Amino acid sequence: MNAAHTPATHTPAAQTPAANGMKDMIACQTRISSIVDDRLAYAGYDISELMENNASFEEVIYLLWNLHLPTQVELNHFVRELRANYEISDAVEQCILIQSRRHLHPMSVLRSTVSLLGVYNVRAEDTSVDARYDQSIQLMAKMPTIIATFARLRRGLVPLAPRTDLSFAANFLYMLTGHEPTALEEEAMNKALILHADHELNASTFAARVCASTLSDIYSCVTTAIGTLKGPLHGGANERVFEMLTEIRERVDAGGSVSDYLGQKLSSEEKIMGFGHRVYKTRDPREQYLRAMAEELTTGTENAVWYELSREIEDYMKNTKGLIPNVDFYSATVYHTLGIDRDIFTLIFAMSRVSGWIAHIQEQQKHNKLIRPRSQYVGLSGLTYEAVGRR
Numbered sequence: 183m184n185a186a187h188t189p190a191t192h193t194p195a196a197q198t199p200a201a202n203g204m205k206d207m208i209a210c211q212t213r214i215s216s217i218v219d220d221r222l223a224y225a226g227y228d229i230s231e232l233m234e235n236n237a238s239f240e241e242v243i244y245l246l247w248n249l250h251l252p253t254q255v256e257l258n259h260f261v262r263e264l265r266a267n268y269e270i271s272d273a274v275e276q277c278i279l280i281q282s283r284r285h286l287h288p289m290s291v292l293r294s295t296v297s298l299l300g301v302y303n304v305r306a307e308d309t310s311v312d313a314r315y316d317q318s319i320q321l322m323a324k325m326p327t328i329i330a331t332f333a334r335l336r337r338g339l340v341p342l343a344p345r346t347d348l349s350f351a352a353n354f355l356y357m358l359t360g361h362e363p364t365a366l367e368e369e370a371m372n373k374a375l376i377l378h379a380d381h382e383l384n385a386s387t388f389a390a391r392v393c394a395s396t397l398s399d400i401y402s403c404v405t406t407a408i409g410t411l412k413g414p415l416h417g418g419a420n421e422r423v424f425e426m427l428t429e430i431r432e433r434v435d436a437g438g439s440v441s442d443y444l445g446q447k448l449s450s451e452e453k454i455m456g457f458g459h460r461v462y463k464t465r466d467p468r469e470q471y472l473r474a475m476a477e478e479l480t481t482g483t484e485n486a487v488w489y490e491l492s493r494e495i496e497d498y499m500k501n502t503k504g505l506i507p508n509v510d511f512y513s514a515t516v517y518h519t520l521g522i523d524r525d526i527f528t529l530i531f532a533m534s535r536v537s538g539w540i541a542h543i544q545e546q547q548k549h550n551k552l553i554r555p556r557s558q559y560v561g562l563s564g565l566t567y568e569a570v571g572r573r
């Protein structure tokens with residue numbers, strides 16, 4: 183090294199150092215969802231309103247996209263549009279088949295297949311209001327079909343055609359498992375979809391908005407968001423929660439305990455998946471509904487063990503670290519009980535969150551300003567170039 187480590191002189195003055203992951207920084211304005219005092223609301227409706235009055239996921243998509251709940255006529259029309267777009271083309275199915283033969287992570291398959299939807303849509307670059315709405319409906323409607331098609335093909339099963347007489351939630355479970363869900367299973371899936379639909383400026387939504395702010399197309403924005411959701415510190419945590427539950431169960435069966443397992447992980451400074459949150463401090467308001475669903479779905483069944491272990495983990499984490507379970511913790515048991523493979527969990531999150539991503543992409547582009555913050559340079563400066571042979 184031939185220069186002193188001199189502080190950079192060209193960084194913007196009075197900037198908060200970004201070393202804390204932009205914690206608590208306001209990066210945009212939105213009308214889509216809010217988190218205030220550990221309460222989550224969609225366009226002004228607290229999620230408890232939607233949960234306790236049995237809203238449908240279709241109504242919630244409409245709410246996020248239009249900022250008001252639909253009338254019956256509006257809802258009927260919207261549901262018809264969604265159902266008319268459930269099917270995927272043979273070309274897309276062939277691409278899923280090719281990907282299902284490799285040992286790819288399902289989130290990578292979803293990311294690539296959403297990108298392919300753009301490749302096969304001849305109007306993908308059309309930015310008229312009309313074309314964008316059509317792209318949004320198509321993306322929303324085809325996500326369940328892509329996921330169920332992949333999940334069946336990789337098991338060597340024939341994909342099932344979507345059922346336009348079923349709700350969004352029930353149609354997905356039908357395409358995945360091959361049988362119509364019970365009323366309780368449909369309700370659980372519908373509620374899980376609503377609870378995951380939007381969440382202010384989480385990492386994947388922020389990524390989608392950054393992409394949207396360059397005026398890129400919706401397929402690029404959603405692909406960006408899927409890649410961001412995949413990580414274990416974000417949506418990818420739900421898959422790891424079930425992995426942990428499985429490990430703990432084996433440990434307990436072999437005579438160990440939940441507290442030994444967690445104590446060891448914590449003392450080696452490992453994160454416990456499904457706990458902690460960047461914004462919520464006292465509770466994640468979605469968790470209570472997922473916990474109640476996990477209990478209802480598992481009581482008296484062979485799956486009760488997952489719920490019981492989860493309660494024990496929750497108590498330990500609260501008592502020893504003061505950490506709260508987040509949305510990913512109990513959703514793992516709910517999804518497992520609904521017959522969903524562990525590595526598909528995060529795709530269910532994406533199938534719901536795409537409704538929020540699309541709302542944010544549209545909002546960003548409606549009042550657009552390129553998102554381009556600054557970084558604080560903390561490296562060396564003033565170095566002199568030396569020919570390669572002299573270094």
Ligand SMILES: CC(=O)SCCNC(=O)CCNC(=O)[C@H](O)C(C)(C)COP(=O)(O)OP(=O)(O)OC[C@H]1O[C@@H](n2cnc3c(N)ncnc32)[C@H](O)[C@@H]1OP(=O)(O)O
Nearest residue numbers: 414415416417419452453454455456457458459460508510
């Ligand atoms: C849908 C979602 O994206 S919800 C989040 C899903 N992600 C997870 O469940 C992964 C596990 N959780 C985490 O990694 C974190 O809690 C995050 C990423 C969600 C939030 O992170 P941050 O806001 O940056 O908090 P940070 O990681 O700084 O944690 C603060 C303190 O709590 C501890 N902590 C936070 N979460 C956990 C956890 N899950 N397990 C153990 N310790 C934890 C940290 O070690 C840190 O302790 P320290 O102050 O002694 O160093």
Ligand SMILES: O=C([O-])CC(=O)C(=O)O
Nearest residue numbers: 380381383384385460509
């Ligand atoms: O908001 C966040 O940081 C993560 C989260 O809970 C979500 O995306 O649902």
